[in-house]
Amino acid sequence: MQTNFSLAQLADPHVAESEKILRKCVHCGFCTATCPTYVTLGNELDSPRGRIYLIKDMLENGRPADREIVTHIDRCLSCLACMTTCPSGVNYMHLVDHARAHIEETYRRPLLDRLTRAVLALVLPYPSRFRAALKLAKLGKPFIGLFEKIPALKPLVSMLRLAPASIPAASPMASPGVHAGQGAKRGRVAILTGCAQSVLDPAINDTTIALLTRLGIEVVVPEGEACCGALVHHMGREEAALASARRNVDAWTRAIENGGLDAIVITASGCGTTIKDYGFMLRLDPAYADKAARVSALAKDITEYLAVLDLPEPVRKPGTIVAYHSACSMQHGQKITRQPKELLAKAGFVVREPREGHLCCGSAGTYNILQSEISAKLRDRKVKNIEATGAEVVATGNIGCITQIASAAKLPVVHTIKLLDWAYGGPKPEGVAEDSAILAAE
Numbered sequence: 001m002q003t004n005f006s007l008a009q010l011a012d013p014h015v016a017e018s019e020k021i022l023r024k025c026v027h028c029g030f031c032t033a034t035c036p037t038y039v040t041l042g043n044e045l046d047s048p049r050g051r052i053y054l055i056k057d058m059l060e061n062g063r064p065a066d067r068e069i070v071t072h073i074d075r076c077l078s079c080l081a082c083m084t085t086c087p088s089g090v091n092y093m094h095l096v097d098h099a100r101a102h103i104e105e106t107y108r109r110p111l112l113d114r115l116t117r118a119v120l121a122l123v124l125p126y127p128s129r130f131r132a133a134l135k136l137a138k139l140g141k142p143f144i145g146l147f148e149k150i151p152a153l154k155p156l157v158s159m160l161r162l163a164p165a166s167i168p169a170a171s172p173m174a175s176p177g178v179h180a181g182q183g184a185k186r187g188r189v190a191i192l193t194g195c196a197q198s199v200l201d202p203a204i205n206d207t208t209i210a211l212l213t214r215l216g217i218e219v220v221v222p223e224g225e226a227c228c229g230a231l232v233h234h235m236g237r238e239e240a241a242l243a244s245a246r247r248n249v250d251a252w253t254r255a256i257e258n259g260g261l262d263a264i265v266i267t268a269s270g271c272g273t274t275i276k277d278y279g280f281m282l283r284l285d286p287a288y289a290d291k292a293a294r295v296s297a298l299a300k301d302i303t304e305y306l307a308v309l310d311l312p313e314p315v316r317k318p319g320t321i322v323a324y325h326s327a328c329s330m331q332h333g334q335k336i337t338r339q340p341k342e343l344l345a346k347a348g349f350v351v352r353e354p355r356e357g358h359l360c361c362g363s364a365g366t367y368n369i370l371q372s373e374i375s376a377k378l379r380d381r382k383v384k385n386i387e388a389t390g391a392e393v394v395a396t397g398n399i400g401c402i403t404q405i406a407s408a409a410k411l412p413v414v415h416t417i418k419l420l421d422w423a424y425g426g427p428k429p430e431g432v433a434e435d436s437a438i439l440a441a442e
């Protein structure tokens with residue numbers, strides 16, 4: 001694509017980066033076919049190519065964002081299906097991240113939108129605040145019917161709907177410290193404790209630590225870890241996202257320098273995509289660029305890490321039919337497609353892949369709160385495809401997808417690690433039927 005930026009504009013490294021991305025786009029439109037918002041809404045401006053034109057026009061003319069561009073960029077899920085499809089290697093992720101930061105700097109949103117976003121940014125990344133908010137949400141749930149009558153309260157209704165009926169207790173395993181591996185030491189990793197996941201389902205990381213330590217891996221929970229910053233990053237709050245990134249880079253650098261790390265293990269693929277991008281996000285900060293690049297290189301999804309370990313034979317071969325839902329951040333953001341399915345199959349599960357696996361479930365961070373109608377359409381489409389597999393359980397590697405799919409599916413939805421841990425000697429995940437389990441020893 002031809003671009004017309006002035007030299008003065010290109011002196012801004014963010015603009016220069018976006019110009020390089022824009023030049024790679026050849027307008028072919030292949031990406032439209034796999035874009036969930038284009039598939040749902042049928043509007044070119046809600047396709048990757050349409051958004052790329054809008055962003056180009058805004059940046060080239062150096063003008064503030066307007067209502068039209070905000071509407072279409074807000075509808076983008078950042079699912080990155082377009083990046084998987086694009087034959088020209090257009091880095092839509094970095095382009096839309098730049099557009100979102102530009103929108104945040106130059107556009108004044110309506111009051112209620114500003115308030116909703118401010119509350120999300122002030123609550124979700126902080127486990128104690130999020131826990132308190134979920135307790136409040138329990139009190140608000142009986143009034144959903146009343147709130148639904150007021151269109152402006154749509155985000156509140158979505159939040160209340162998504163809030164779980166019960167909140168698990170905080171896990172002591174998430175506190176800073178070291179969990180020693182059993183037997184001969186095979187490795188040493190840090191684990192991201194995270195924010196929303198540690199409140200909604202602390203058992204995901206507990207199970208990960210239990211499985212890794214049984215396999216002889218020492219697991220460090222470093223002092224000073226914070227939310228990865230993805231939630232605010234996707235809202236265009238660049239300074240807040242970079243502050244989270246710096247804090248985590250510091251925490252993991254201390255762990256690297258104090259005992260070494262083979263990997264930084266992440267159990268939420270949405271966080272993994274962002275942490276693997278820290279090297280890019282902090283490239284212009286001389287104090288952090290190298291450290292951030294080292295952290296990004298060490299970041300591994302738990303299935304990516306397990307796939308290169310020489311795993312023993314499973315203790316049990318459950319035989320359960322599993323529908324594997326590949327989160328967008330897993331398949332498109334991190335290009336991890338093979339490992340979770342191969343690990344599940346090796347552990348004795350029968351893996352089925354739902355149709356339209358490339359399409360987002362509509363969770364996408366805070367998307368299911370801020371864009372609840374499109375999100376619900378995508379969720380229902382996803383659940384229909386999952387249920388058509390005839391599976392007994394859904395496995396996925398991202399807490400957002402778990403919450404989203406579980407809000408409409410009739411079958412249990414669990415993190416992949418819980419099924420793997422079960423097969424390798426851990427407890428049966430809650431909600432999963434014992435029936436199809438066949439002890440390997442029998």
Ligand code: SF4
Pocket residue numbers: 034035036037038046047048051075076077078079080081082083092
């Ligand atoms: S990130 Fe997803 S929703 Fe956004 S343009 Fe790309 S395919 Fe469409």
Ligand code: SF4
Pocket residue numbers: 024025026027028029030031032048049052082085086087088089090
């Ligand atoms: S597929 Fe790639 S090159 Fe083609 S229009 Fe989409 S972003 Fe541009």
